[in-house]
Amino acid sequence: MPSTGRPDQKPRLYLLGAGVSFPEHLTLRTLDILAACNRICSNLPQSDLDLLPSNLRSKCRSLWSIYQENRNRTENYMDVSQAVLQAADTEPPVAWLTPGHPLIFDSVSQNLLKSGRARGWNVEVEPAISCVDTILAEVGYDPANGLLIYEAYALVMQRLPIIPSSATLLLQPSAFGSDLTHYQSQWAPDLSPLRDYLLRYFNSAHPCAFVRSHSLRGAAPQICWKPLGELASASAQDTAGSTLFVPSAQSAGSAGQQQGAP
Amino acid sequence: MPSTGRPDQKPRLYLLGAGVSFPEHLTLRTLDILAACNRICSNLPQSDLDLLPSNLRSKCRSLWSIYQENRNRTENYMDVSQAVLQAADTEPPVAWLTPGHPLIFDSVSQNLLKSGRARGWNVEVEPAISCVDTILAEVGYDPANGLLIYEAYALVMQRLPIIPSSATLLLQPSAFGSDLTHYQSQWAPDLSPLRDYLLRYFNSAHPCAFVRSHSLRGAAPQICWKPLGELASASAQDTAGSTLFVPSAQSAGSAGQQQGAP
Structure with a gap:
């Protein structure tokens, strides 16, 4: 699916998504591409990569050790991108396999897309199941009625507008107000600035849901x-x-009831 | 993934998505569920269903013949829903397999979710790859920078607000201004009301892209x-x-350039 770059060349780097629930969200196409690559770089933990069939597993390199706890996220992302670019340089074609959809809230993939194309490479992005897909399925909401997507902290910091007549998805509330990584520690964000900002648009009884999709087979979403x-x-x-x-403000009553909101 | 309904019972009806490019966007989980169902009802054309492995193919029932040309879309959708509910009543578990993601711009799935749960059934919705996923991959846009999704005709008819600082996806421009179905005929919508509405927010040089994802393996997106x-x-x-x-208004120049806009 080379939309730009050098579509006349074979892709040197594939940006692939692992989906939310691994490995069951992998698509047939993604599996085919993984099989055709010489190297699979991933930020999935080794325990996930061990679930892949052996022909893929032997090509995997988990870059998880590059992500350092309590470090600025951007610095971690740059180091991971650098490792993937190096692999694509020396042993193409290379796959970058990241949780969810490669271009939905994924700074490393965005770096790789820009850096790879700047080098004249054919970089192919494949769609995958993102948390937007799982959450819409879980709350039973069709965006035909309008949907606005923001990063939770950017919404408040940049004073971005909300449309009360549409539903809103705010990603990464767990990282609200922090540039640091919190992979292992249970860091609790202070969401009061987010609450106060949303109160400009909705009343205090307006129901909101923190939705965490199951990442393990058979586990129920929360x-x-x-x-x-x-x-x-x-x-x-x-x-x-x-x-x-x-x-949305209009559907809040029915949406809440339908989903068992208090 | 039973978020409501009767999670203590096994699902009677599964709402599944075929993805945009069939069958390569099918996930491992969707294939597992299809294998476990007694009947697969689908609005995919028979030529697509014929691509499934034989153990699945023999259970398929294409409801494509119910969709009548030049008829009100809502009436077609009601008849198709009725046929699926009947199947789920008599030979459960039944899968409804629809293009894209089952809850992204899919009236039949929304009908089935409501009607099934109203009957006390456990209706399970599985995420799948939608046109939102493919388009973000194709234009290389990460919604971390804000994304607003509307139906193109609803935007204009309901005078819904646009946020120029965010990117916008407008679905189904090909059905703009028509309640009728145009499956076979090349019906061209009059998009001038859409143009005029968007001109309230953007200047006339603002680049916009009609993106059609490839639905056949290997075919390039348009x-x-x-x-x-x-x-x-x-x-x-x-x-x-x-x-x-x-x-978005800010990124239009670079987005256009990056994607080869004139």
């Missing part, structure tokens, strides 16, 4: 409904790995 | 850039099956 006024009382466990779903 | 002022000159071929990508 949907934690809170009235907006109590958003900041969410625990680290409620917010970890979640996305915040804010129904 | 990305047709137009300055907003010339939106209504798009041909039926440009718009058929496409989604309109409108970059």
Whole structure:
């Protein structure tokens, strides 16, 4: 799917998504590409990569050790990108396999796309199942009625506009207010600035849901409904790995009821 | 992934997505569920269903014949829903397999979710690759910078607000202004009301792209850039099956350049 770059050449680097639930969200096409690559670089933990069939497993290189705890996220991303570019330089074709969809909230993939194309490489991006896909499935919401997607912290910092007549998905509430990485520690964000910002648009009884999709086969998703006024009382466990779903002002009553909101 | 309904019961009805490019966008999980169902109802054409492995093919029932040309879309959708509910009633578990993601712009799936749960059934929705996923991959845009999704005709009819600082995806421009079905005929919509509405937010040189993802293996996506002022000159071929990508006001210059806009 080479939309730009050098479509006349074979891809040197594939940006692939592992989906939210691994390995069951892998598509047939992604599996075919993985099989055709010489090297699979990934930020999935080794325990996930061990679930792949042996012909793929032997080509995998987990870059997880490059992500350092309590470090600035951007610095980690640059180091990981550098390692993938180096692999694509020396043993192409290379696959970068990242959780979710490669271009939905993924700074490393965005770096790789720009850097790879700047080098004249054919970089192919393949779609995959993202947290947007799983959350819409879990809350039963069709974006035909309007959907706005933001990063939770950017919304508040940049004072971005909300459209109360549309539903809103706010990604990464668990990292709200922090540039550092919190892979292992249960760091709890202070969501009161987010609550106060949303209160400009919705009343304090407006139901909001922290949705965490299951990442293990058979595990149920976690949907934690809170009235907006109590958003900041969410625990680290409620917010970890979640996305915040804010129904539209009109449908809030029915959406909340339908999903078992209090 | 039973978020509501009767999670204690086994699902009677699965709402599944075929992805945009069939069958290569099918996930391992979707294939597992299809194998476990007694009946697969689908609105994919028979020629697509024939691509499935024989153990699945023999269980398929294409409901494509229910979709009547030049009829009100809603009436077609009700008849198809009715046929699926009947199958789920008599030979469960049943899968409904629809193009894209089952809850992204899919009235039949939304009907089935509501009607099934109203009957006390456990209806399970599985995420799949939608046109939102393919288009973001094709234009190389990460919604971390903000993304607003609307139905193109609803935007204009309901005078919904646009946020120029975010990118916008407008779905189904090919059906703009028509409630009728145009499966076979090359019906060209009059997009001038859409152009005029968007001109309230962007200047006439603002680049917009009709993106049609490839639905056949190996086929390249079609990305047709137009300055907003010339939106209504798009041909039926440009718009058929496409989604309109409108970059943010800030990034329009670079986005256009990056994607080869004129």
